[in-house]
Amino acid sequence: MRIRDHLALAGEPAFRFRQIIAAWQASSAVTFDDGHALPVRLRADLAERFGPQLHPLTALDVQRDEQVEKVLFASDSGARIETVVSHYRAGWDSMCISSQAGCGLGCTFCATGAVGLIRNLPADAIAAQVMHPRWTRAGQPRPTSVAFMGMGEALANPHVFDALTLLTDPAYAGMSARRITVSTVGFAPNLERLVNEHPQVGVTLSVHSPFPTERAGIIPLEERFPLEQSLEILDRHAETRRRKVFLAYLLIADVNDSDEHLSALAALILERSRAELFHVSVIRYNEAAGAHPDYRAPASKRVDEFVRELTARGIHATRRRQFGTSIDAACGQLHARYLSPPPRGTMPAGAELIPVAPTGG
Ligand code: SF4
Numbered sequence: 267m268r269i270r271d272h273l274a275l276a277g278e279p280a281f282r283f284r285q286i287i288a289a290w291q292a293s294s295a296v297t298f299d300d301g302h303a304l305p306v307r308l309r310a311d312l313a314e315r316f317g318p319q320l321h322p323l324t325a326l327d328v329q330r331d332e333q334v335e336k337v338l339f340a341s342d343s344g345a346r347i348e349t350v351v352s353h354y355r356a357g358w359d360s361m362c363i364s365s366q367a368g369c370g371l372g373c374t375f376c377a378t379g380a381v382g383l384i385r386n387l388p389a390d391a392i393a394a395q396v397m398h399p400r401w402t403r404a405g406q407p408r409p410t411s412v413a414f415m416g417m418g419e420a421l422a423n424p425h426v427f428d429a430l431t432l433l434t435d436p437a438y439a440g441m442s443a444r445r446i447t448v449s450t451v452g453f454a455p456n457l458e459r460l461v462n463e464h465p466q467v468g469v470t471l472s473v474h475s476p477f478p479t480e481r482a483g484i485i486p487l488e489e490r491f492p493l494e495q496s497l498e499i500l501d502r503h504a505e506t507r508r509r510k511v512f513l514a515y516l517l518i519a520d521v522n523d524s525d526e527h528l529s530a531l532a533a534l535i536l537e538r539s540r541a542e543l544f545h546v547s548v549i550r551y552n553e554a555a556g557a558h559p560d561y562r563a564p565a566s567k568r569v570d571e572f573v574r575e576l577t578a579r580g581i582h583a584t585r586r587r588q589f590g591t592s593i594d595a596a597c598g599q600l601h602a603r604y605l606s607p608p609p610r611g612t613m614p615a616g617a618e619l620i621p622v623a624p625t626g627g
Pocket residue numbers: 368369370371372373376377378379380416417418419451
């Protein structure tokens with residue numbers, strides 16, 4: 267985005283941006299100087315302005331299991347973030363990307379929340395997770411779908427809107443907006459903006475408790491933007507755009523998995539104006555370092571029962587498949603293995619997340 271804006275201001279023709287993207291995706295191109303289709307003076311100008319590296323992300327570390335690949339990237343600002351690709355046996359790939367280094371919202375089930383916000387990622391570093399040449403080098407096609415479910419609350423970072431524009435821009439990633447999902451714990455003002463500016467992008471709202479006081483203990487943002495505010499925005503969205511809306515429900519043993527929770531959650535959904543367009547994804551809690559020490563995973567059969575009971579009450583519900591538990595790579599809980607949380611407020615500029623257990627690769 268910064269490069270495209272700079273080219274436009276400098277009066278360069280539009281095809282120059284496409285040439286940079288082509289160089290970006292060429293497996294051999296590392297610096298602006300490797301972009302041989304560009305005039306020498308432009309290469310020098312871009313290198314002076316944006317640094318010599320063509321790409322805003324450098325892969326530092328990789329972990330893999332049978333179905334999941336997790337990459338630790340460093341951005342050109344020094345922030346360290348994770349990106350996860352899940353390979354489905356049906357032949358498609360789903361990518362989980364980060365929008366922030368750390369996160370300031372402090373959800374009590376989340377390792378990233380325990381670190382605090384380090385910085386918002388710029389739009390190009392968000393989109394570059396999808397476009398990074400390491401995927402093409404490894405022979406992987408562009409992912410079938412992309413979810414903003416990695417590190418950070420996507421809607422707390424205003425650069426996410428530019429990143430969505432880049433990802434759907436035919437001159438850049440050219441993805442269908444319907445293949446992109448933004449996950450949020452309910453950052454209501456930007457949720458409203460998202461459904462207005464990018465109505466085809468999918469939305470997943472984390473619920474995790476139907477009871478406001480309890481939810482505030484799990485997702486402190488509830489105190490600023492109550493769940494009901496986000497649900498009302500999604501009601502209007504479902505009604506006007508007839509778009510399906512996803513609600514995530516993280517099931518934590520003896521915290522939010524009782525029959526009382528189930529009934530209240532069901533009631534909350536059944537009172538929506540287009541309840542048939544709401545779909546609940548029930549997720550089994552994965553214990554993560556830095557999260558609340560009392561939280562435990564429920565029995566697997568309780569997750570299945572919860573889904574069955576919701577379905578019996580007329581609600582669309584499924585259990586979310588979780589891959590990569592052997593490498594701590596389930597989307598949204600990727601970070602514990604890598605993060606060494608510094609005391610809040612002591613992070614020096616440029617010193618970012620520390621990989622405490624690098625595995626090489
Ligand atoms: S769950 Fe999301 S919003 Fe909450 S602390 Fe973790 S990254 Fe932030």
